[in-house]
Amino acid sequence: MSTKIPGEKSKAMLERGIPLFRNGLRYAEESQRAARRGYRGASQIIIDRAEGDFIWDLDGNRYIDFQNGWATNPVGNAHPEVIDAVHEAHKRYGFHYDHSLRYELAEKLAEIMPNQALPRFSYEVSGTEAAESAIHLALCYTERRYIITFSSAYHGEGLSTKLVSGYDGEKNRYLEAWTGGVIHAPYPYSDNIPAGMSEQQYVDYCLWYLDNHISDSMAPRDNIAAVMIEPGLAEGGNWIPPSNFLKGIRALCDKNDWLMIADEVLTGMGRTGKMWAVEHYDVVPDILVVGKNLSGGIEPCAGIAARDEILGNNPLSSSGSTFAGTPGGCAAGLKTLELYERYDLVENAARLGDIAAEIMQGWEQYAVVRQVRTNGLLMGVSFQSPVDDQEDWYFARAIRSRMLENGVWAISDQEVTIRMYPALNVDEEVLREGLAKMEEAISYVDRHGQVVGDSPDWPTGS
C-alpha cells in the first residue's frame, strides 16, 4: 500500500477538530512552517477501529499498530476477554469505590512486584496521578523537601509531574516559579557523550553529580527525599539506562537514605521482556509506579506499589481520586494478568524483542539512522540529517510519514526518534512485516532525502 495521508475522511475529521481542541491548528500551522523552510509536513490519521495487531483509519486503510494506544494494549487492541471482563464488572457494580476486585487485583500485584518487596498498593486513574502520588508519598514519608529527576525524563502532564519531567523545557513555561523542590540531574545518554569521555566515565560522572554536586551546591543531602527515574526513558527518546547506572542510583539511595522511585508506567508489565524493567538491573525500588499496560488496553487503572513501612501507615500523604481503582479498571487488570500467565506474555515479549533487535541491528548503516535503542519491545530508532544544514527531526518525520504510507503506525511527535511499542502478543510475522516496512521507509528517505511524497494538504481553519 502507498496511501495519501490523511485521506479525505480523516482530513474532514481533523478539520472539525480545529475550532474544538487545544491547539486545533497545530498540524496545519506546523505543516505550513515546515513547507516554508522546505521540509515535509506532518502526517496524521484518525482511527476508525482497532483489532488485535491492527488499526484502520476513517478512509479504510489498515495499519500495523506499533503505537499500541501509546503503549497501553499489552494483549493487542480490543482484546475480547478483557472487554467481557470489564463489561461484567460494569454490569455488576456500575461505579463504586469499595468493591472486591480492588482487593483481588492488589493481591495479584503484590505477588508480581520485584522480589515481592512492595506489597502495598494505592490506586490511581492515570500514570500522571500515580507518579504524583509517589512524589508526595516520598516527601511525606521522609519529611524532606527535594526530589531528584533526570534530563529527558517524562512523568506526566499534571502540575508536579510537569515539574519533575525533564524532556522539554518548553513544557514548563510559566511554571518556573513552581520548580523549587525539583533537582534535574544529568542522564548518561548513549549518544552525544561529552567529548573525550567513555560511556563508563559518563555514567560515573552522572553518579558523581548525584552524590556530590547536588549536595555541594543545590540541596543538603538530608533534605533530599527521593530519586525518581524511568528504567527506560521512553517519551524522552527511548533511552535505555546503562547497565550499572540504576545499580549506582540504588547504592546512592541506600547510602544517603533517599528513596528510589521507579516510574514503570511505560516500561512495566513486560514491555522490556521482564515484568519490571528494574529487574534487568537487579535493583528493587522503594516505590514503583504502574499504569498503561495494567489497563489491558480497555479501562484505565494505575497506582503505586511500595514497601510496607512506606505505604502502610503514613497519615501525612494522601492520594487516590474518586475514580481510582474502578471496578472496570480492576477487572481489566485482573483479566490482563490472567492472560499474561496463560500465554507467558513476558517471555514472549523477550523473545520477540530479541527478534526485533536482530532485524534492526544493521540499520545504523543507513546515513539517516543515528542510533537503534531497544530493550525487549521498548524500541526506538533515532534519526539524523546526513546533510549539514538540515534539521534532524524532519528526517524522523519523513520516515514516519513513509511508514504510514506503507501501512505502519508508530510514535513520533516532534522528536528525532521513532518509537515502536507493539503488543506483547504481537504476531511474529506481523512484527517482521512492520519492521520490514519501516526499513523500506528508512532506506527510501536515505536515498531521496526528507522531502519525499506529497506533503499533506492541511485544512487551515480560515
Ligand SMILES: Cc1ncc(COP(=O)(O)O)c(C=O)c1O
Ligand atoms: C514513564 C511515564 N510516567 C507517567 C506517564 C503518565 O501517564 P498517563 O499518561 O497515563 O497519565 C507516562 C505516560 O506516557 C510515562 O511514560
